[in-house]
Amino acid sequence: MxxxxxxxxxxxxxxxxxxxxxxxxxxxxxxxxxxxxxxxxxxxxxxxxxxxxxxxxxxxxxxxxxxxxxxxxxxSKAPVTVLPHAREKLEWCRRMGIRAFVLTSMDETAFHKQLGDFGLGEFFEATYAGVLDKREVILELIERHGLDPNESAFVGDMTHDIDTAHHAKLTSVAVLTGYTHPGPLSLAKPHITVADLAGLRRLMERPGEKKRPVATVGALIEDDAGKLLMIRTHKWGHRWGIPGGKIERGESSEHALKREIREETNLEVDDVRFVMVQDCIDSEEFQTPEHFLLLNYLVRRTSGDVVLNDEAQEFRWLTATEALELDLNQPTRTLLEEAINGGLLERKS
Missing domain, CATH: 1.10.150 (DNA polymerase; domain 1)
Structure with missing residues (x-):
């Protein structure tokens, strides 16, 4: 890859x-x-x-x-450690003949001390430290080492790393292990986002694998007062939407829906009504390019109080009309309008 x-x-x-x-x-x-x-x-x-x-x-x-x-x-006495999967990733790169470099804003003296303390120097062809603006050095690095931008990626945890990759026309790979919260990081539009370097290795080990659409479930959750749960999430560029997620192999769509809602909101739901299916192909709103098949439902809360996991930052219970006034991701807006037009929800303030 x-x-x-x-x-x-x-x-x-x-x-x-x-x-x-x-x-x-x-x-x-x-x-x-x-x-x-x-x-x-x-x-x-x-x-x-x-x-x-x-x-x-x-x-x-x-x-x-x-x-x-x-x-x-x-x-500082706070510990500094090699991140999980980092050494294994670098060892894999060496075995596979992948050239590796470092470009960091870290103070040069501190960087070289850590590089030596952790014994990672042997993995890199060259390192560049103390670079305040990486965009000013990345093109020189590429030219000096004869790198083909079409075969190169910049891997980082901050928006500046993504901006630097875009500046040099490299593939930008965002890892969620570091300094920048996933929300702001997604706004930089990385080409690839992985949870950690193990995820990047798995991706690179399957370069010829054809990507298929990902089947997901999501629902408008209605409470006893007829209000709907809206959540704001970094995955959709800090826009508002509904809870949901991927269907696991061997899992029915209804079981996946209840599981995802439980994991993301702590709510138990029932009275599951199918509303529509949507194609969502490489949406600019979503944190990474992806083709989703969105199975959308309307459900009713039966028990529990909302407790969000780390995928969402805020929630509100709103009428359908109030929800439509939010900065919604487009699939949620489409779902709301379909449910109202189909008579499943009332347009009321």
Missing amino acids: FRNLIFDWSGTLVDDLGPVIEATNHVLGVYGKPPLDREAFRLSFRLPYREFYEEVLPEVGLDELEVHFRSAFYG
């Missing part, structure tokens, strides 16, 4: 989020700003990091900020 892979470092191969958050909060504290928890950091931090600091501390120069950051980073 790819003959050349350019890896980001922090959040892609190595987990150093702990000391980075600690050092960032130290900098913010020096200037009287409140600290960020892990979730807030992943939602707001971005590269080039000068842009992040220009927004949160516009009155302070970058050189001054870096002095505070580095002292806190090097003094």
